[in-house]
Amino acid sequence: MRIGLPKEVKTEEYRVALTPDKVAELVRSGHTVLVEKGAGEGSGFADSAYHEAGARLVPTPADVFAEADLVVKVKEPQPQEYELLRRRQVLFTYLHLAAYPDVAHALLRSGVIAIAYETVQLPDGQLPLLIPMSEIAGRMAPLIGAYYLQRPLGGKGRLMPGTPGTRSAHVVVIGAGTAGTNAARIASAMGARVTLLDRNQERLRQAEASIPGRLTTLFSTYATIGESVAQADVVVGAVLVPGARAPKVVTREMVESMARGSVIIDISVDQGGCVETTRRTTHASPVYTVNGVIHYAVDNMPGAYPQTASIALSNAVFPYLLRLATLGIPRALQEDPTLAKGVNTYQGRVTYPAVAQALGLPYTPLAEAIASLG
Template identity: 55%
Template sequence: MKIGCVREIKAQEFRVGITPAAAQEAVARGHQVLIEAGAGVGSGFSDEDYTAAGAQIAPDAAAVFAEAEMVVKVKEPQAAERAMLRKGQVLFTYLHLAPDPAQTRDLIASGATCIAYETVTDRNGGLPLLAPMSEVAGRLAPQVGAWALQKANGGRGVLMGGVPGVRPANVVVIGGGVVGTAAARVASGMGANVTVLDRSVARLSYLDDIFMGRLTTQYSERRATAQLVTEADMVIGAVLIPGAAAPKLVTREMLATMKPGAVLVDVAIDQGGCFETSRATTHENPIYEVDGIIHYCVANMPGAAARTATQALGNATLPFLLALADKGWKKACADDPHLLNGLNVHAGQITYPAVGQALNLPYITGTDALAL
């Protein structure tokens, strides 16, 4: 198979979809790998690194899209990239379609087969291709939130760990999954007073055990959330409903009850955000203010740690990439129901029910798509 990888063009995105190590693995199995010139530079990989691995360098994205049978990316294809997709071509990347009707319409019109990292599952019910980026984003969230809390950036001027005689910051983490656990670990390590909310009592028990009393757990319901938000210096939104739009758990009205200069960090912004006042920002202009509350809503947070994030993502995607290349998308998905769960669009139809439901568009199941 001809596997292509293009340079990411989303603002301030420095990751790359295929590492030289992954290219070498694919070439060793008899596949051709075509990398757009300069695609890996943001992650510290030169064109020479790719040619040494057996890949070929293409002059631009158009050449990659024209030749490749499968295009591997990191972020969702931008409008110019979607225009280059063609019927029968496989796209393997993050998509996050539920809050993005324009992208969804373009992918449907392209006729391409689009497999989303974020809905591929594993036998334990996890999301193995989302997890490594959730780890990165979760660990970054308290770090960027602490920066936003600084008075010069519009925040309250509160130090995360406080100092002797002065209380530390109150940090509320909404969601105790991969993102929330990583965020809680870093925030507590910085000395903050951390509370994690979740609707799974089993998950809260697990967090209580592993943190051994270094944080507080709270069952997530409206009253508890509203009360904790009033006391918070920082709220980290870390909720996820696979493939679907994130629920709005902090409302505009709640902002009026918060401390002026408090910070909201919305890690769920890829799925539309879990704060009512969230809108996607970039690393170039990461924060904005609403009603005196600072919002950090960068839609590609792991891109800030591009080298680490690219390697972590490459480790996770490689087995699936090789299966798709070795077998073709249809047999690979037929053989692996977890990979089939990643199928979001095929032959002009939505194939992931949560996306269709979120956008109020018709859909079929992945199993139906295999039968087409």
């Protein structure tokens, strides 16, 4: 199979989906890998490393998209990439279509087979291609919260770990999944008091057993979220309903109940955000203020640490990519239910129920789409 690796074009996005060692593995397995010049530069991987791995370096994104049977990326296609997509070409990347209707329509128009990293799902419900980025975003959140609590940046001026005789910061984390537990773990390690909320008792139980420090776990309801948020110095939003828009668990009134100079980090922004006052921001301009409360809502947080993120993403993506390339499409999708769950659009049809529902579009089961379109 011809696999294409373009350079990311989203604002301040420096990650790359495949590191040179994974490219070498694909080439060793008999596949051709086309890499756009400069694709790995932002993560510290030089063109020469891809060349040595056996990749064919090409000068433009158009060269990658025109030749590749499968394009592997990091973020959803940007407008300048829409017209490069081709019917029956496979696009393997983060998509978050419920939050990006324009992207969904572009994919449907193009007729690509779009496999979203975030909906590739193991039989036990885990999301193996979301986990590494959620781990990074979760670990970043307390660092960002601690940074923006500084008074000169508009924060309330409370040092996250406090000092002997002073209060440490109170960090409230909503969602005890991968991002949330990683946020709670780092916040706790930084000396904060941490409250972690979820509706899944088992997740709370696991968090309590594994996170040392001053951790309180609460079953998530409108009331417990409201009480916790009102007392928080830092709120981390990390809820997820796979494929769907995030529920707005923090209302505008709750934000208004927070002290000025508090910080909200809405990690769930890539699914539309779980805080009513959230609007998407970028690394170039990451924060804004509502009622004196600082909001951070960057939808590609791990892009800030591309070295770590590219290696973690490439490690996670590689086994699935190899299966797709080796078995071919649609056999890989028919034989591997984990990968099949990732298919969001198939040659013009929406094949993921939550995405169809969120966008108000008709849903076609994948097996039906494959049977009728091949």
